[in-house]
Every structure is written in C-alpha cells, then in structure tokens.
Amino acid sequence: MKRLTLNDIFTEDDELGLLPVDTSSARTGQTNRRTGLDLLKEAERFVENNGRLPRHTAENHEEMCLSAALDRLAQNPSPAIKKADRLGLLARPNLPSSPPLPDWRDEQAFTDIPHTLKDILDDDDLEMDTSIFSLRHSSPAAERAVPEHQATITPCANFQDYEALFETVQQEITNGLRTARRVRKNQILEPAEGDFFIRNGLIAYVAEKYEKTYRHGDREHRLRIIFSNGTESDPLMSSFRKSLTEDKTARFISRIGLGPLAGSETVANATGTIYVARSLSEVPSIRKLRGKLYKIGVTSGDVRRRVADARNDPTFLMAPVEIVATYTLVNLSHRKVEDCLHRFFAPSRAILHVRDRLGKQIYPKEWFLLHAELVGQAAHLLQKGTLHLHTYDPHQQAIIRKEASS
Incomplete structure (x- = not known):
C-alpha cells in the first residue's frame, strides 16, 4: 500500500472543513485583540442587560475581567472613546448595584458557631439517628482492658x-x-x-x-x-x-x-486454703442451680484476691461469686489437695460451659452439685490423713466409710 505524502493529504477533499485557515489577519498585521471601543461597547451591552456596572468581585470570570478592563480604560481614555461613551461609563455613574455576595461570617452570629461535637449533634436542624452511637454486641474497651482486680x-x-x-x-x-x-x-x-x-x-x-x-x-x-x-x-x-x-x-x-x-522442693509447712464459692451468675441455666452448685478451689494466697476478678474468669463462670466457706490446710500441697478433692467428688461434677470474652467455649471442671458442708467434712478427713478410707455417695449425698459400703 502506497504511503500518502503531505501534498496528497492536503489535496484530498476536506469533508469536515478542518483545513481552511483564515490568513487575512496575518497578511494585514491585524489581530483579534479587542480595542478600547470594543470594550466600551461590551460594557454598554452588559449595563443594558443587567442594569448595573460589571463587578470586579464577581464569581463570573468574564464579568470580573470586563470590570478590570473598564477601570483601566477610564484612567486614560482617548478623545474617540470619550465621544463614543454614550452612557457615561467612564465617569462611573451611580447605577443601581446588586446586593453584595453573602459572606460566611454574616450567616450566623459568632457565638452560634459550634465548638464541640456535642454542639453539632444537639442542633435541631441536624437529623441523625443517635442509635449509631450506642455500643452493641461488645463491651467497652476500658472494661475489657482493665481487670476488676x-x-x-x-x-x-x-x-x-x-x-x-x-x-x-x-x-x-x-x-x-x-x-x-x-x-x-x-x-x-x-x-x-x-x-x-x-x-x-x-x-x-x-x-x-x-x-x-x-x-x-x-x-x-x-x-x-x-x-x-x-x-x-x-x-x-x-x-x-x-x-x-x-x-x-x-x-x-x-x-x-x-x-x-526438675521442679523445686515444696515448702515444708506451707499453708493453703480450701474455699467453697457460690456463683452469682444471672444466666438462667446457672441461676436455677443456686444453692446446689458450688466451686471447690484451693489457693495458697488470699481467697478474696483469688476471686476478685471472677467476672473475667471462665473458671468462675464469667460472673461474681460469693465465698460460702473456707478451710485452712497446713503442711499439705495446695495443688495436690485440690486435685484430691476434685477426684473425690467427681461423681457430682457439674457439666457446664461458658464463653469467655473472645467467644471461646470453656468447660470449667471445678463446679459440683452437692451440699457445701460436705467439702468441710472432706477437708477435715484430708487433714487427718483418712480421706482415702472414705468414699462419696452421690445418691445419698453423703461421705461414708468404705467398709460400710461393702
């Protein structure tokens, strides 16, 4: 295929009229620049159409430029322009003017400007669903981050x-x-x-x-x-x-x-405390067992400090507890005592599950369905070293000697 030259292109039919160029101004040295008479006539047309002079603060760019050009023209007009000024625009006549553009400072009193987010939300003209500010399906960050104890x-x-x-x-x-x-x-x-x-x-x-x-x-x-x-x-x-x-x-x-x-040796005369706790949970399935359901725990420290953060602890069913009874142990490992009591009362262990604050399901194993005073009896036998001679009967809700059960 033959490539077209510039001459071929310019000699083709110009269907869209893109090629013709007006070179008259270039030949005569004239330009499309507006003369002072052109500006004066344009300003007269603006005044006749709007009833006012063009404003240099106008938002319209053409009006703003026309006002600036008329100002420059009025500073040193030629005799021909003065003669053509039939409306006396060069003298800046007292023509009606439109009201000035509104300023944001005039829209309301300075004291009405909102200073806080609450001022904005309390505005009667602001229609907003305030429920979007209510925290749902989550506990406050401060409550999650700071333990009760x-x-x-x-x-x-x-x-x-x-x-x-x-x-x-x-x-x-x-x-x-x-x-x-x-x-x-x-x-x-x-x-x-x-x-x-x-x-x-x-x-x-x-x-x-x-x-x-x-x-x-x-x-x-x-x-x-x-x-x-x-x-x-x-x-x-x-x-x-x-x-x-x-x-x-x-x-x-x-x-x-x-x-x-290897583990360290235990303290020879360390003292521990057995405690019996009752849950104060308002969960229906747990609340209906109140008076029958107890937690058996052992600690070497202060019992009150041990249960202080119960509402954040799944082993306490994520709820506060009430200490029903405590029993002191001497010269016994608190960890071994706790394990022994849990195995002794295993037939009455309650099958429970709770969800912690992250939604993970936990199965506490320290809760039992029994009479609280039975724990005291077991603690007494344990301290005497005779608990192994007894057994717990969940049907009779009693501790009996093994010989009597045979």
Missing part, C-alpha cells in the same frame, strides 16, 4: 513459712548448686510453680499459678509471687513476664535436678 504488693502474712526457703536458695547459689542466668529482652518466659527469679534486686518465688482466662487471644494465668523482703503480689503472668524482661538486672535461678524439667 489489679495486682499490688502487700505484706506476706505467712512469710515465716517461706523465709527458710529463701535462705536455702541463696546458699545454693553461693555454693554453685544453682546459677542465676540473665533474662534477655524479648525472651519468652513461662514461669512455673516453684521457680525462683531475681527482680529489682529481690528473690521472687512463684508460689502459685492458676488459670485465669483468655486475654487478647492468649491463655492467661495469675501468679502468687513471694519476695525475699517479706512481701507478695499476685500479678498476671504476662505482667510478671514483662517486668522481668524490662529489668536489666533480672535473673532466672536454675532448678536443682534434671535440668529445666
């Missing part, structure tokens, strides 16, 4: 039961039986019962660790920490872990035995 450092009431243990650990570190390893920043720690740490210059003993709930997607625990200066605290494990990693002097004291798998 926060850990504090208090004097340890039974520090005499632990004092000899701290002295032994200090001697073992001196003799080389134990080593104190530095806790690195960002190190993942899993404190266990019986572990020793050095924090803020004090030896910290993990006396108790019990399951709490799911917080921010992770299983959380609360610890009972005894310090070598005679104080104690019950922080969440995540808080205790953070305090260790942020302390540049923090150390983990190694265990004695088979490396990290």
Whole structure:
C-alpha cells in the first residue's frame, strides 16, 4: 500500500472543513485583540442587560475581567472613546448595584458557631439517628482492658513459712548448686510453680499459678509471687513476664535436678486454703442451680484476691461469686489437695460451659452439685490423713466409710 505524502493529504477533499485557515489577519498585521471601543461597547451591552456596572468581585470570570478592563480604560481614555461613551461609563455613574455576595461570617452570629461535637449533634436542624452511637454486641474497651482486680504488693502474712526457703536458695547459689542466668529482652518466659527469679534486686518465688482466662487471644494465668523482703503480689503472668524482661538486672535461678524439667522442693509447712464459692451468675441455666452448685478451689494466697476478678474468669463462670466457706490446710500441697478433692467428688461434677470474652467455649471442671458442708467434712478427713478410707455417695449425698459400703 502506497504511503500518502503531505501534498496528497492536503489535496484530498476536506469533508469536515478542518483545513481552511483564515490568513487575512496575518497578511494585514491585524489581530483579534479587542480595542478600547470594543470594550466600551461590551460594557454598554452588559449595563443594558443587567442594569448595573460589571463587578470586579464577581464569581463570573468574564464579568470580573470586563470590570478590570473598564477601570483601566477610564484612567486614560482617548478623545474617540470619550465621544463614543454614550452612557457615561467612564465617569462611573451611580447605577443601581446588586446586593453584595453573602459572606460566611454574616450567616450566623459568632457565638452560634459550634465548638464541640456535642454542639453539632444537639442542633435541631441536624437529623441523625443517635442509635449509631450506642455500643452493641461488645463491651467497652476500658472494661475489657482493665481487670476488676489489679495486682499490688502487700505484706506476706505467712512469710515465716517461706523465709527458710529463701535462705536455702541463696546458699545454693553461693555454693554453685544453682546459677542465676540473665533474662534477655524479648525472651519468652513461662514461669512455673516453684521457680525462683531475681527482680529489682529481690528473690521472687512463684508460689502459685492458676488459670485465669483468655486475654487478647492468649491463655492467661495469675501468679502468687513471694519476695525475699517479706512481701507478695499476685500479678498476671504476662505482667510478671514483662517486668522481668524490662529489668536489666533480672535473673532466672536454675532448678536443682534434671535440668529445666526438675521442679523445686515444696515448702515444708506451707499453708493453703480450701474455699467453697457460690456463683452469682444471672444466666438462667446457672441461676436455677443456686444453692446446689458450688466451686471447690484451693489457693495458697488470699481467697478474696483469688476471686476478685471472677467476672473475667471462665473458671468462675464469667460472673461474681460469693465465698460460702473456707478451710485452712497446713503442711499439705495446695495443688495436690485440690486435685484430691476434685477426684473425690467427681461423681457430682457439674457439666457446664461458658464463653469467655473472645467467644471461646470453656468447660470449667471445678463446679459440683452437692451440699457445701460436705467439702468441710472432706477437708477435715484430708487433714487427718483418712480421706482415702472414705468414699462419696452421690445418691445419698453423703461421705461414708468404705467398709460400710461393702
């Protein structure tokens, strides 16, 4: 196919009329620029059509430009222009003018300007569905983030039961039986019962660790920490872990035995407390069992602090509880006592499930359908060392000797 040249293109029929060019102005040296007479006639037409002079503050660009051009023309008009000024526009006659453009400052008084979001929402002219500001299907962030009970450092009431243990650990570190390893920043720690740490210059003993709930997607625990200066605290494990990693002097004291798998010795005369709790939950399926359903728990710390955050703890059915009874134990491991009581009353264990704050379904195993005073009887037999000679009959709701049941 032959390629077209420019001559071929220009000699073709121009169906759309795109090619003809008016070159008259170029030949004569004239331009399309408006003369002073043209501007004057244009201004006269504007005045006749609008009844006023063009305004230099007008929103219309052409009117604004016409006003500026008329001002320049009036400064030094030629005799021909003065003669052609039949409306006397160059003298700026007192023609009617339209009202000035509205200014936002004039729309309302300065005191009426809203200063807060509440002022805007209270405006009667604002139609808005206020239900969009109501929090539904979720608890407030402050309620989720802040537990009902926060850990504090208090004097340890039974520090005499632990004092000899701290002295032994200090001697073992001196003799080389134990080593104190530095806790690195960002190190993942899993404190266990019986572990020793050095924090803020004090030896910290993990006396108790019990399951709490799911917080921010992770299983959380609360610890009972005894310090070598005679104080104690019950922080969440995540808080205790953070305090260790942020302390540049923090150390983990190694265990004695088979490396990290060996547990520490128990305190010879440690005291624990068995507690019986009644749920105050308003959930219908739980409320109808009130007076029959009890939680059996054992702690080495203060019972009131143990249940303080019950409404956030699935093991407490995510509701406050009332302590019905407490029984003191001496020279017995609280963890072993709890396991023993739960196995003893297993025939009356209640099958329950609750959802934690993240919606995960939890099955607490510490709730039983029995008479509360039976726990006291079992605690008495346990302290005497004769509980193994008895059995629990769920049909009679009684503790009987094994010989009598045979």
